[in-house]
Amino acid sequence: MSTAVNDVHEHEHEHPEGFWGVLGRWLFTTNHKDIGTLYLWLSFIMFFVGGAMALVIRAELFQPGARIVSPEFFNQMTTLHGLIMVFGVVMPAMVGLANWQIPMMIGAPDMALPRLNNWSFWILPFAFSLLMSTFFMSGPAPDFGWTFYAPLSTTYGPKSTDFMIFSIHLMGLSSIMGAINVIATIFNMRAPGMTLMKMPIFVWSWLVTAFLLLGVMPVLAGAVTMMLADRHFGTSFFNAAGGGDPILFQHVFWFFGHPEVYILIMPAFGVISEVVSTFSRKKIFGYRFMIYAIVAIALLSFIVWAHHMFTAGIPLVTELFFMYATMLVAVPTGVKVFNWVATIFKGSISFEAPMLFAIAFLFLFTMGGFSGLMLSIVPADYQYQDTYFVVAHFHYVLIPGSIFAIMAAIYYWLPKWTGHMYNETMAKWHFWLTVISINITFFPMHFLGLAGMPRRIPDYALQFTDFNRIATIGAFIFGFSQLLFLINVVRTVRGHGPRVGAKVWEGAHGLEWTLPSPPPYHSFTVPPEIKN
């Protein structure tokens, strides 16, 4: 219907050539697809940077004793690995997916605020340059863990901490602008007839995520601003000597931090809903309840933050409240897992790469969820707190959760974006290597944690050697398997692989599949008709 009209417009967008032309095109672009691509490439690059840091950590932990890197450098690695993976990989990847998909899925020509969109992307390379520049400074890079607790980051923080603070300010600005853009797009740019309750679940999950971002990124900005003031302007928000309280930092940080982890997983829920439905050739089971569940998880995320602080010396009544509130999160999450399984049930399933990643997500994310439930129990948490059990838990929810969903999304939509099919054999190799190595890496960490191995240490007692060796071997397999992913994506982008039609997957529904592959530069210049 609208395709023909779009093609007429296409000639206006001759892409400029030459170095300056190409640079200018990407630097000044206001197009949602260009910006989505930029976000995704930034995320991909940072994935390998953060991954390299993870491998330094694992190499050091291959055997006891400080062998490869100094303990100081090890601490910098754990800190930067965490910050980069959270702010530099998962968040930009999700925003990239939002940029590409939301306009196409709701029948809009572009995002609502294209210039803001450009700005929110181009802030990020500067933010990460600032963050990475700390490695080249005299004195250590930030070395207090990604949670930068006061007073480690205030009284005792290295000089480079200020660069981290400003880098986080920039990331926060970028996320807030991105969130405003997403909300404005979804509220204002839907095609006529696309009511809220007809929107694809991916769009819904991003709408909720955007509100979460809007609610907590400013609080993080406030927290780092207070840190900055404590470090340089003689205030004492977090310093008991001047009447402040270091525990307050943890409250402010986790008030941001817990909704933040749902920001990382919520769009993943959306992706999995789309993929599972497509490859089971069924509509998503319980659409309304999927949306209610997302909203419920988002609301609950604001009242569970202190479960990160059970051993920080908070009183019993508070511990009980946060324990029960945390367990409550399992209810809407359980609804979602149930509905995904019910969608697959009696579907005519096929196992292309996106579906494989989605199924692995269902198993492994649920496992991560269960270890989360274990951690939510206060008396048990006294044992697990700050051990490798926690490391195992959050890597199980972040890698098979967020990262697998991102990979599923890339395999699912890349043919649509490029007009070429990726190499399925290579994708299957990538999947199996990834899913096996991820379990080799992180499953033993559960046992290490239960046996008492603490997090964030470069050395450990002898009895932890075997499981650590297994984990390190798994980590290296995982890390190098991702090169297959990179090669596959680059090949597809460069036009290898057979051409695909508008509807790449026969079971797919949704407006994006009515556009040709690759879609025109401006998705829908004439609003599409919404059927059913």
Next chain:
Amino acid sequence: MIKRFFSKKHLPVTLLVIALAMFGFGFALVPLYTLVCKTTGINGKTAGPSILGEPAEIDTSRWVTIQFLATNNANLDWKFYPETITLKLHPGENKLIYYYAENLSGQGMTVQAIPSVTPGLAAKHIKKTECFCFTQQTFKAGEKRHMPILFHVDNSLPKNINTFTLSYTLFNADKYKKSNRTLGRP
């Protein structure tokens, strides 16, 4: 009215205002936290000075044991310890004990002692009429002092608490000097 804020034209501005409000809320958490902790006393923070002269009824039927602790923060080169280690008293009874402090750092210094009570719920039942922790203390090099705490435990202390710990941590407050206000004496 609300519809207007969410209209096509105003929505981005409304969202920006929400973001700014949340930035403000981040800072509002600071007084909010202090307020909640002070009123409920759930985190072991003791309150400021209470007024002397209201004769509290002494509950001779029960005994409460208080243990006193002292800690030097970071590398503070001071001698700092309680002169009474444990004390048994009846709720309502006024007691005076001393902490000893001596500045061994070789230079003048202003310090601040920060109290903490374990279990936290006992904190709001300890009523201090006079305490060296109410104000910053400035010591010359080598100066030594016996610093008083005049206090009582009020009758409403939960029955299940029969022992609690009152701990003071001494911080170097040179960077946070305040003009010492005279505190709440009637």
